[in-house]
Amino acid sequence: MEFLEHLHPTKRKAHLEQEHSKTFGHWLRNEVQYTNLLPRVQAQSHPHLRRNVSGSRIAGCILDSIGFDRFFDDLNITALMEITPMEINPLVNIEMQPEYFHTPLDDMDMEMDTEQPTKRRKKKSIVWEFFTIVNVGEGVRKACCKHCKQLFSYGKGSKVSGTSHLKRHIAKGGCPVALRDQNHDPLNPLAVTPTVKTPKRRYRTTTSTTTAAPYTAFNPATCRQEMARMIILHDYPLEMVEHPGFMAFVHNLNPGFEIGNFGRIQGDCGATYLKEKERIWNLIEGMPGNISLTLDLWNSSHTTGYVFVTGQFIDSDWKMHRKLLNVVMEPYPDSDSAFSQAVSACLSDWNIQGKLFSITISQRVSDSGLDSLRNLLSEKNPNVLNGQLLLTDCLARSLTFIVQGAINAGQETVKKVRECVKYVKTSESLEEKFVALKQQLQVMSTKSLSLDDQTQWNSTYEMLVSASELKEVFSCLDTLEPDYNKIPTHEDWKVIDNLCTYLKLFYNTANLLTSSSIPTTNMFFHEAWKIQLELARASTSEDDVISNMTKPIQENFDKYWNNCCLVLAIAVVMDPRFKMKLVEFSFTKIYGEQAVSYVKTVDEGIHELFSKYSGLPLPLTLLNGDSGIGDSGVVKQEDGAGVGGLGNGVGLTDFDVFIMESTSQQAKSELDQYLEESLLPRIHEFDVMGWWKLNKSKYPTLSKMAHDILMIPVSSVGPESVFEKGAKEMDRYRCELSPEMVEALFCAKDWMRCEGVESMESNVKMEFPI
Helix, strand or coil: CCCCCCCCHHHHHHHHHHHHHHHHHHHHCCHHHHHHHHHHHHHHCCHHHCCCCCHHHHHHHHHCHHHHHHHHHHCCHHHHHHHCCCCCCHHHHHCCCCHHHCCCHHHHHHHHHHCCCCCCCCCCCHHHHCEEEEEEECCEEEEEECCCCCEEEEEECCEECCCHHHHHHHHCCCCHHHHHHHHHCCCCCCCCCCCCCCCCCCCCCCCCCCCCCCCCCCCHHHHHHHHHHHHHHCCCCHHHHHCHHHHHHHHHHCCCCCCCCHHHHHHHHHHHHHHHHHHHHHHHHCCCCCEEEEEEEEEECCCCEEEEEEEEEECCCCCEEEEEEEEEEECCCCCCCHHHHHHHHHHHHHCCHHHEEEEEECCCCCHHHHHHHHHHHHHHCCCCHHHCCEECCCHHHHHHHHHHHHHHHCHHHHHHHHHHHHHHHCCHHHHHHHHHHHHHHCCCCCCCCCCCCCCEHHHHHHHHHHHHHCHHHHHCHHHCCCCCCCCCCHHHHHHHHHHHHHHHHHHHHHHHHCCCCCCCCCHHHHHHHHHHHHHHHHHCCCCHHHHHHHHHHHHHHHHHHHHHHHHHHHHHHCCCCCHHHHHHHHHHHHHHHHHHHHHHHHHHHHHHHHHHHHCCCHHHHHHHCCCCECCCCCECCCCCCCHHHCCCCCCHHHHHHHHHHHHHHHHHHHHHHHHHCCCCCCCCCECHHHHHHHCCCCCHHHHHHHHHHCCCCCCCCCHHHCCECCCCEECHHHHCCCHHHHHHHHHHHHHHHHCCCCCCCCCECCCCCC
């Protein structure tokens, strides 16, 4: 505070000891008004004052100049004044403080020289920091403002006028100089404060430029909620609340917080799950279209399986969502009914029986299992081509299977390259020599060596690519290490080059699945037909090395192409940049003369699907409903008042059929009109969802179909698992939990992780060079 800085520590201590008996009792009478501040003093005080604060402790600080200074440096006087139930005027509160708030010693010495030193008591008010007493006549004394030099009445003879008018001069802005200084100094205790009934809370300020965090009251319930969220988000075991180390850590943070036991934190996690589920429920309930599901089976050491059911849908604002809906424990994961039971449980749990559009599976299923899923798909929603929108192959799993087979086919050559890279990377000195040799040979590659993680096939591909570009340096490795004789030969490098050429196709396609945004289905038709075309050409190559390498790859990819070609082709037709033209072009490249029959299959499929969307019996519902007024506001006739006064309704049945046929014909022409219009330019960034949102009034029925088709997921795994080679397995800790708690932990984590950072953008940021 400004008026304390004038006190020299030595003089201040001597003065305090001299006047302690007079002033401390006066100050201590008001101690009760500061009782509510003691917890804040304990939390914010100097390290020397971290013990419990009491009146005796404060008294000891007053007699110790160092402790006194530290105590009041950490204790915000402004906060003290505002929290006490006193008048908001700071000058009134300041008069309650000890006399060390009073006149500086230098001014006090001068004042004692000019006044009668024996009879008059010392000035205790803070206003004497801003005023001096001057004699203007015989027995007449005036108070002179130190800033503006204005005189005020103070005393005549033995009578004294008081100091209230002097306080108003300083605190109420009567002195222009003091007002200006107070505005520039927010810590000044005499700063002008507006008079309000409920004073605003102020918080302790520091001398640094940053603002201190506001004081927050301790709330045990909030701490328990945040601890549950922490455990869910970071996959901590629930037993951690009973670990001695964690218990001691929390106790030192706040001894008053009761962590609870395993059962209590399990209940907190379950409550968090239910709260998040309500939010997702409202989101799904408000979706205008259908929903597509993906199924991913996890194994466990207990021979049980866990089916992860994920839903992908679009909300009313045409934003795409991907949410984990259920984790269903299956006692017999190899049974034909495992997936169908998980789907049925999900549909019932979320009340979406009539909104299922497509299913994508990560594992290969038996024929009877596929028939069970197709029957379920066509039964729950008969408008989806009788279950033909069942993707039996997850794109990510299919690519992993194909790449792993190709790498295993060249296992000996890949192992040689891996050993070379390992030999260089595990020796720091040899790696430095390798880099120097690269510069000496002027190899232009920017790649650096990296040892692969054999559980992620993308790292193996990247290792092979970097080693292939640096093969010239490896060829000269014997000059650095004459004893090393495992360098790949020229034929080995040729195999690696060919392998990298075809693995690049799968690598680029898989990278689309790792995007933070949810990709639309139309993006993958171009990738799939390009892979199919390149492999068909390579398998018929005259180079035996290339043909022998790519034939097994082509056979494996043919399985995926045959199962998913129809869905991908229908999706790309919904892209106004390509429509049926890209289907005709690509099929001609792949099938040659037989392309006509394949194109016809796609054309018939999209028209049949469109007829299902356009043939919904909405007009008949309005005519045959029980209410007098339909949803469109049309008043229906009673049974005795038919057309033209005919009460028996003769001719109305044929009229209903006519309405259905004319409506279907009109809606069908909507698809033909879309296909006949010219293609849009292939710009670098194109938001296909945004285009349909803008044109839904022009194509009301077709936009609904595009709404559902473009959100069909081609992969059943998350972006973090696209390149994983092995199957997912549930850890032993979660296998010990109840199936309900396993579902709560996984689903709540997925929902909270996406909260606030939704991956909703579906901009197509790529060109299709044709």
